[in-house]
Amino acid sequence: MGLARAYERMAAVAVAALHERDPSRLWPMLAGALADLCGGEAVIHKLDEWSEREGTIGVAPYAAATELRRLGDADLALLRAGYPLARHYAHRTDRTPVSAHRAVGRAWPDSATARLLSDVWDVDHVLGVPLPDSTTPVTGCLVYRAGTDFTDDQLAMAERAQPLLAAVERQRQLLEEWRRALGPAGAPDDRGADERAADCALTPRETTVLLLLTNALTADAIGRRLGISVRTVHKHVENIYRKLGTRDRLGTVLRAQQLGLVPRPGLP
Template sequence: MGLDRAYERLTALAVAALHERDPARLWPMLAGALADLCGGEAVIHKRDDWSERAGTIGAAPDAAAAELKRLGDTDLALLRACYPLAQHYADRTDRRPVTAHRAAGRDWPDSPTARLLSDVWDVDHVMGVPLPEHTTPVTGCLVYRSGTDFTDDHLAMAERAQPLLAAVERQRQLLEEWQRALGPAAEPEERAAECALTPRETTVLLLLTEALTADAIGRRLGISVRTVHKHVENIYRKLGTRDRVGTVLRAQRLGLVPPPGPP
């Protein structure tokens, strides 16, 4: 896939991800697309602190996810240890994508991790695509492929995708926070859809209720202040309001955001 075509796919993926109302679907959506964009065949994705024993872990496509679930504790711990990428990122602040072969050199093909990947998924190479803002060694995606190692173009595309991964992770966290605040019986996605609010506008609305400034909302979401103001204008128009206070009050009456707590 040429870089121009890949960038078009990346833009389309960003639009699709930021319009997805179910936060549980975001990482599987990204993982499958990332494998295709970066010349991979399978992806493991993680979004929290990851150790050899703990941390949320998923895989795409479905066949890779099924194989992951069949791994025993010993093999799973070896996979979670993420040799040699965990040590590579722990030793530096640079979060640019890198391949296991480039990080470990000749030690990679004969490592226990490489042998496990060959046995389980029939792949030879792995590329780390960490979330750029995280300080933990590997929080993000591991992309796998067989045959030759990932090329410079694959690495460039993965680096181009990193800001999208970070933005979608922030979106996921806010949507899950929104769902928890309203409770399992509230059906917040349906209420937001009835008001024609996009998931992105919903997260901006949630942050408005926290009395954050446009600048603070922009930093939280990784977008410009101008984009924040555009989202706020859309929210006012869709809810028929004119200011922040009126918007928050109307959103509370409609069940779009949690009611005010006790003083």
């Protein structure tokens, strides 16, 4: 698959992800497309800190995840440490994707991490693709491949994909926040929050905009939070008004509270 075509697929998957109601499915949807884009064979997505002690590791494809589950604590700690990429990004603000070999040169093939990856997945190289706005500790993806190191073109395509990855991660965080806010205390009936939103024909993207409206954010602030233009925010707001049968922000928030789409005042 050519790089341009792979990027088109990545963009299409990212758009599809923004219509996915289950936040736990967003990154698995992206992983395969990111691997294709970067010429990789497996992807680890770590959305919490890259540390030896903790951190959830999501892996694609399934075969790679199966091999990962066989590792002991010491090997998992080595993988979580993210050598040498965690160290590389910790000392700079630049979040440009870089391969392990480019980061440390000859030290990479002889490292314990490189030997582990060769034993477990039969891969030789790893590419760090951090989320562009992540701070220390860095979060993002690790792409693995066998054979030669990642090319300049593949690194450039990974950099082009970073805004797409960031947009999906913001969506995931907001959907998780929305679900937590609408726990059992916020539910007017036995239906789930996703089902109530679907009954109102609200897309997942419109649902996150509605949540931010409820939090009294301006259109500018919502745009910054979601990484979209103010014009796009207004379009989403218009759709929400139409679907809820309201005309302004206050009426929309009150109506959404009545329908159990957002938390009611005073609820935790």
